[in-house]
Amino acid sequence: MSPTNAPAGAVRQGSLRELNLALVLGRIAAADRPPSRADLATATGLTRATVSAVVEDLLAGQLVDEADPAPRAGAGRPARGLVLADQGPAGLGLEINVDYLAVCVVDLAGQVRHRTVHRADLRPVAPTEALARLVAMAGQARADAARQGLTLAGAALAVPGLVDGAGLVRLAPNLGWHDVPVPALLAGHPPLTEQVPGVPALVVDNEANLAALGELHSRPPGPASFLHISGEVGIGAGIVLNGALFRGVRGWSGEIGHLPVHPQGRPCRCGGQGCLEQYAGQEAIVAAAGLARAELPADTATARLAELAEAGDAGALRALHDAGTALGVAVAGVVNLLDLDTVVLGGGYAPLAPWLCPPVLAEIAGRVLTAAWSPVTVRPATLGAEAAAVGAAGSVVRQIVARPAGWLARSG
Amino acid sequence: MSPTNAPAGAVRQGSLRELNLALVLGRIAAADRPPSRADLATATGLTRATVSAVVEDLLAGQLVDEADPAPRAGAGRPARGLVLADQGPAGLGLEINVDYLAVCVVDLAGQVRHRTVHRADLRPVAPTEALARLVAMAGQARADAARQGLTLAGAALAVPGLVDGAGLVRLAPNLGWHDVPVPALLAGHPPLTEQVPGVPALVVDNEANLAALGELHSRPPGPASFLHISGEVGIGAGIVLNGALFRGVRGWSGEIGHLPVHPQGRPCRCGGQGCLEQYAGQEAIVAAAGLARAELPADTATARLAELAEAGDAGALRALHDAGTALGVAVAGVVNLLDLDTVVLGGGYAPLAPWLCPPVLAEIAGRVLTAAWSPVTVRPATLGAEAAAVGAAGSVVRQIVARPAGWLARSG
DNA sequence: CACTATTTGTTCAACGATTGAATTATTTGC
């Protein structure tokens, strides 16, 4: 691709070490087997001397550990493998959703080291109260992390709504939130994490964005481009391009639920007509399947739908087929526009993927010009429930791996 | 690419200078007034000593020139302004389209220093012959560039079709091209440009992509995200995200013409139904306006349409309104998905923009959730005809500005 | 068991680029 990297900033002496710290640590994170210093030297193009010096810094900063050497055939001094440290920095992930609060801690290697979920209907709960509960859960998570030798270096909060760059939740319709300034509301509470240079104390982001990041994290590392669709009451999408989340000019990308699929069709609460949400949103599917509307909790409605489809219920099957077709029309447009090779069905769509994938694939095959040469994969998400919380925590450790100098420069 | 087979990412001593060369040159290119060395030092964060050393390299390499100092109030030794050199490297832009061949030369500052257009119907012409004509035109361009003290450092070719990463034109339906290996066909001809490390000899890309790059180049520099729509017989789009063209996983992004706007609507030659092209493509508009189909040359058909609309012809106005509405449905989807703040109407749409913009804006207002907070601008392209050729040439000089070390490392 | 080949990791002088302070250059204002 075109290397049009915008002038980021001055490159001074120290930047050199910063960049090589990130380079080496990134290789260790991306490797499937613990690499030796010599492996890293050949992989990065640096000399072994430099790699040794860099690794020494990483070891001292508790970012990597030496592991048992991978057995190797042939002569020679045995290598000492390097792995991401299982004690050291970790990320705190928070999630507020319609019917649960979730908190988790993810370590450098991407392992979930702590997880708490409180199920409760959050719609009648005021934002202040919801955040207070979350802070309490986060405090326990921090203590548990400390017990395991982990230091929380930053936090990210997933919210099912539109969030601007400053953490202001503009609109979270299904929560009933409107212009909630999350950072200001948290100012009264003690800090959730340590302060680490270069790592923001709290990032607030859209649930769909963070779930997509979680999916990115669970894949083999490297530049990936895919669309992650979270099918909840609303339909949101996280767009990962070349291994990075694309947030849009204002941070409001991914509103796939309001892609027009029948421009003169059903009116939508967004003011438009024929939005995807009206045909493939959870309420639409449930209604089309003839399920009682009383089954409000999203989980049970989805589960019931999957049960019925499994049992061969004609109404459920037809509802899922129609929803999948509408979804496929939208996805085909996105693939035509962005030339993605993978579409991930997450959130409430994941358990319904066996019935949604075929019609989606059919629409892609019929509508995408380039599908013949570069096939498009449609698959369910690998992360299960609370994917956004895991993705949120993962986004923190991802930042540390991408810029370890900040962590190393901290006082401790 | 570059002869140094060092794995990408290794940051060695020399990289430091490479990065700072790019940093300083980028600032000079982005400045609206010729900056002094001292200005650059404060802007980049480097010391004046370093900036002086870097600028010395740039001056020696004919990338920048010293200009008359900008008059400044107050005491002190007058600054010496730095501007991009008007002699030195330049980019060669080539374009093959349905009814013309175009060649142009763009210098570092983005000025078009040479331009040739040969009008002819290229559909009955074999690819080999078309390329041969282009090579002849390029030869003259090179000579003219040399007369002006310019050295062609690389070339880019715009084609109205799908191009893969290796320069193979998979499909150019309106030219009748199918699997045309452009680099192989050019192998027999003498090289179009000098060989410069780090600058590919010839890039073949989609016309819409390169036209979008041209538009990016003509804007105030900096990270921009916009959608550039080229309305020709087909409808293509170039997607610029954060100042870089997004090409997609396989390089086939931007097929906006096949976004479904009426999923059960008119059949499209792509195999799908209700594609945008069937409602907002040039042929569709012309047919809806009741114009004789015989007016084949695209330019005249568009011009005639604009004339009729100007004169208040009801049929033309209705046709344009309907096309704009269809376009608006597609654009609303894209904006919902990507959160772009600007949509540029280029190609055949540019002269029709006065009539297309209102319905497009109306659809955006009605369908985009976030439009209330972040307004979306819809405007005609600033570059006129042969925008793709200019964009192609501009993409070459852009690469040199982004990575000047390659140019400086050349033999000369 | 000694010896060689082989691979890993470290040590160290040299080198290259940036830095910061001092110095030179050039103009305005008094």
Next chain:
DNA sequence: GCAAATAATTCAATCGTTGAACAAATAGTG
């Protein structure tokens, strides 16, 4: 004519990488 002010260069010091030499540790071989 002189001081103040700003621009640009010079130069020793510093920091990180380099390349080669060296030490460490193991398998294979006789």
